[in-house]
Amino acid sequence: MSEIGRDLVAWYRAAHRDLPWRRTRDPWRILVAEIMLQQTRVQAVLPYYERFLARFPTPAALAEASPQEALAHWAGLGYYGRARHLQKAARRISAAGAFPADFDAIRGLPGVGDYTAAAVASIAFGLPYPVVDGNVLRVVARISNDPGDIASASTRKRFATVAGSWLDVSDPGTFNQALMELGATVCLPREPNCLLCPVAAHCAARAAGTQQELPVKLRRARAERLEHTLLRIERNGALLMWQQNDPAQRMYGFWELPYREQLPAARPGRLVGEFRHTITHHHYRFRVMTATVRETPEGFRWLTPEERQILPVSTIARKALGAVRRTAARS
């Protein structure tokens, strides 16, 4: 093993965080963790992980569940395509009778790309594949003092080769988690804590003083601003809502409050709440108004509080109802 690998693993054994998915080598539990952790912070995943696995402890359990229930257990975590892919993967694993045990078979599961396949292969099966996530890109860029744009495929391929050259083939899973743990807790994006770093002596950026400039990422996204009004229409304690039934649209499968434009015939009442919400590069400002309707509009349903507990309700709808409660409490 490389010196960097040895130092990283020794540091990791002494300093790593105790996280629930580090207490198992069950490939199903590892897979669920890795899917949940895609572009999602550890702190955000923690409340979901055990709850999800308590309900779906095996691939068969998720395979047999309704898509609605799977989605309801994912609601609030974001990137809902992951929940649909995971259920497809669960059905495939369940039908095969065993979890796929080599890299290519794991990589072939829906929702599993290069990162997730390497993570499951190394952590659950001890196979020697280096993971390359955002943490690893940052750590490699700094240790190598490499100014390549991490948005480009060629840079990612080069960095993967470097990470692979450090890999501890006797325990790839621990090495991979050590490299990511360093990025998550020490080699931070804005302010790397080089004084605590176990591999500072090997770090070319540290030597050159360029650690704050790395990694280089050229792509930039801009935010679009939008405004909408949602309607809170209540009847006998139930709320008028609709379900996003178009797979091509955002939030497919989720229940939403009516938008003002959807119900031109509704009679608006008073403003009862206001909140902001950001989805990728869309920055929304929502107003919430009470309203009344003469009859149930086509495509809408009255959802009781009990139904809203079980069904997948969008974060926007949850925020809207929360904003109403706070506004009502103040007035």
Add this chain to the structure above:
DNA sequence: AAGCCGGGGAG
């Protein structure tokens, strides 16, 4: 290669 998908925390 670029665009898109959620949501929240840090600075």
Add this chain to the structure above:
DNA sequence: CTCCCAGGCTT
């Protein structure tokens, strides 16, 4: 406000 997070899929 901007940036980023244990990324992957589609075009």
